[in-house]
Amino acid sequence: MRKILLSLSLLTLTLHASAQTQIGNGNFEGWETATSELAEPVNWNSFKTASGTWNSFGGQQMNRSSNVRPGSTGIYSVRIWARNAGFGVVAQGNMTLGRIEMGSTTANSTSNYNYSNTTDANYSEAFTDRPDSVVVWVKYKPMNTGAGHMARISTVIHNNTNNYKDPNDVGGANTIATAILNFPYSGGNWQRISIPFTYVGTPANAAFILTTIATNNVPGGGTVSDSLYIDDMELVYVPKALFTTSGNTVCPNVPVTFTSTSTNYPTSYSWNFGDGSPASTTQNPSHPYATSGTYNVTLTVTNQWGSTTSTATTITVTTPPDASLSYAQATYCPADTDPVPTATNAGTFSSTAGLTINASTGAIDLSASNPGIYTVTNTYTGGCGNTGTTSVTINPPANSSFSYPSNTICVGSSNQTPTLVDAGTFSATPTGLVFVSPTTGVIDVAGSTPGTYTITYNATGSVACPTSGSSSTVNITITSSPDASFTYAQAAYCADATDPAPVFGVGANGGVFSSTSGLTINTNTGEIDLSASTAGTYTVTNTIAASGSCPMADDTYSVTVNALPTVALGNFSQVCVYNPAFALTGGTPAGGSYSGTGVSGGNFNPSTAGLGTKTITYAYTDANGCANTATNSIVVDACLGLGDNEIATVSVYPNPTDGKLTLSNVVENTSFNIVSVSGQVVLNGVVSNTANTIDLSSFENGIYVLQLTQEQGLQTIRIVKK
Incomplete structure (x- = not known):
């Protein structure tokens, strides 16, 4: 009769460990008295512990047996048998998880039954699980093998009704599920029988389980000495595959979380996501779908008793919005009209470094962008969001920079050839300067009239940008008496000033500029790079070399570069x-x-x-x-703490206060501030030993800090206004 807790693992003789609830001592290896053949198996009851009017007539009809089923790893089974109870009554073998009630000498009387005494754990077994079936090994030996006798196993799950009776209450309103089987003689051999549960009530109301095993299915039926061996009873739980998803309509590449809600203790999981990806064996996987479409998802769960597969759940992966974009051309020149893209769904536009682009419209500022090849991206966040890209090339503009060997050309000199970067066309004003060719810029010195000319060079640039021209000018003087005189606007400059260029008088021109070491100067134009020069005073020389009949000419000017002060x-x-x-x-x-x-x-x-x-x-x-x-x-x-060089001489009361503060020990005129918790000075003034009150009546309730300032230090006091 001694009870044990429901096992949270399967019978160690036959099954792997798991978490299903099992009938206690279902393998009949535990007995109340290990040395007695007359003891009851732990957790089970027989006529020895019966109740009722006739319980004193109960006899020993159960014992421990070493006759175990084939393949058992245990050493015991239980044997029950029928005996002559007197009064012409056959007391069939009977064992139960509950208690036997012997209420009548009439075998089929409703006063005879097995019952769950739910108020006594020795005669009931609490149970709230939902098994699929019960399996048990039996060996039935009726004395009259030809009489068609049948033994009976009944397992009933019921609610918390006390004294639930088998057979009286079976199938009634308090019944949750039944697994009942009458089985015949099978030649005296061990046989494994499986009895499915039929659920007739609400499984959530399950509270107890009552098992009855008898040598005959008819009360008082059978023959004296009919016997029944029972071994390894277990409850079977076939898992039920169920699951939920974090969403059935998702965007591409957004993971869907699948959560198994399967019942009956599955031990392994196999997910088919329907998109051809490998199956997942994780209990609660997360899976993204890369491609739009509809996918059927199934879950198969397995434990030691079998497996089931869920009904397919459909995941719809929506088509992302069209984020493609395009410009009217693949290539542009800096002088072209700024292009705006065409996009079905315009979002935020961005580009690789070097391109100046409007993030809202995608318009490219060609003149502000560096020449190069760029990837422009449109990031659209509507719906599922998407990105589109396109490539844009900006070709370099024409380079109109040019120079001659000297800006002063002496009559009789050889023709002067400029240094160029890009192709273009030369022109000069006023008339009188002759080019050998306007496309090369070579000056025909002999054919030109002495004078000062402005030469303009219009560069047409690369083939990709033939209309993206630029121009620059250089002053050239053709003379028989060169003048190299020049000045700068100032004699001294700070290092961060605008770089100065030389100033020429009428008829004067530049040749080749040079300076003493430390000054960075453009030899062609004479412009000084102040920030790159070392502080100091320098002599700048403009030299026009002798050429033909023209003598050499030069001039100097002193320039000082002052360093910025160190601050x-x-x-x-x-x-x-x-x-x-x-x-x-x-x-x-x-x-x-x-x-x-x-x-x-x-x-x-x-x-x-x-x-x-x-x-x-x-x-x-x-x-x-x-x-x-x-x-x-x-x-x-805000300095709201109280650790400021406190002088600790002034006391304030009452604190907390409802309005007026009085200060004591004020020995001299003392300045004060009232500071709020936000750090704002909300009141200030002066107190003394005679004028020693501060009125806070108009202030809101809260915490303030009083700062008192005297020559010897600062005192801070926390004030509570209530």
Whole structure:
């Protein structure tokens, strides 16, 4: 009669471990008294523990047997048998998970039954699972093998009704499922029988299981000494394949999460996603679909008792929107009209580096873009979203730069040939200068009239951009007496000034420019690169070489490049928003000016600047008029903590207060600030030993900080206004 808990693993004699609920001691290996052949198997009851009017007449009709079924790894089975109960009654062998009620000497009386006493765990078995069938090994030996006698196994799952009776209540309103079989003599051999459960009630209401095994299916039937061996009873759970999805309509490449809701303890899973991808054996897989279409998904679940496959679930993968785009041409020149793409679904436009493109319209700014080959992408986020790409090439513009060996040509010199980059056409003004060919720019010196001319070169560029022309000019002087005189607009420049070019008087022209070491100068134009030059004073020389009958001519000019002053600004300490304004220091060289948020007249005011990190700029201009700057930052904090160099001399009461604060131990005129939790000074003033109250009646309830400032320090006090 001793009960054990329902097993959470299958019978170790026959099955692999799993999580299904099983009948306790269904293999009959556990017995109440291991050395007694008269004991009951643990968890099972017989006539020895019967109840009812006639229970005292119950006899021993059960024992432990070493006659086990074929292939068993156990050592015991249970044997029950029929006996003569007196009164002409055959008491058939009977064993149960519940309790036997002996209420009448009439065998078929409804006062005789097996029942679940749900208030006593020794005579009932709690059960809330949903098995498919029950299997058990039996060997039936009726004394009269020709009489057609049949033994009976009945397993009933029922609700929590107390004293549920077999057979009286079987099939009634309190029955959840039944697995009942009457089986005949089979030649005295062990046989494995399987009995499916028929569910007649709501499985969720299952609370107990009642099993009855008898040597005859008819109460009082059979013959004295009929016997029945029972071994390895187990409940079978065939898994049921069920699952849900995170969505049945999805976009391409968006993973769908499949969640198995299968029942009856599957131990393995096989998913077919319907798109030809390998099957997944994960319990709850996530799977993306790359291609639009409709896909049927099935799940097969398996455990040691079998497998089932779910009904196909359809996943619809929508077609992404058309994000393709195109421009009217594949190639453009910088001077062309800025192109706008054609796109069915315009989204956000982007490109590889170097192309200037409007993200909203896709228009390309050709003149602002670098020549090159670019991939333009349209990213459309509507619906499932999609991207489209196209390639655009911008050919380089024409390069009109050119130069002659010298800008001053002496009469009698040989013809002058320019250095070019791209093809183009030359022209000159005023009339008098003759070209050997306007396409080569070679000057016919002998055929030209002395004078100063402006030569214009119109470059037509590459073949890809024949109309994308550009032009530039150079002044050329043909003379018998060259003039190399020149100046610069200033005698001195700062290193960050605009690069200066030489200034020529009437009839003067440039030749080849040179300078002492350290000055970076364009030898053809005389333009000085100030930022690339070293600070110092330089002599710039313009040399026109002797040519033909023309003598050499040169001229010099002194130019000074002044370095920018070295300016520095030291670090600032963090300040509190309620601190008074203070003079800014730390900028070098001295004599500069400070600027920034909260800065006025060289002073920084924390309350004007406000909370946060503020950038302070120090600007200095030296005696040469060259300026430079340095920056650093000041952190303005609310300083609502109580750790500020406290002097701890003033007491405030009452605190919390409903309006008026009184201050004690004020020994001199003391400045105060009332600061909100946001760091804002909401009230300030002065208190003394006679005027020692502060009125907060008009303030909202909340937390404030009182700052008291005296010569010896700062005291902060947390105030609660209620």
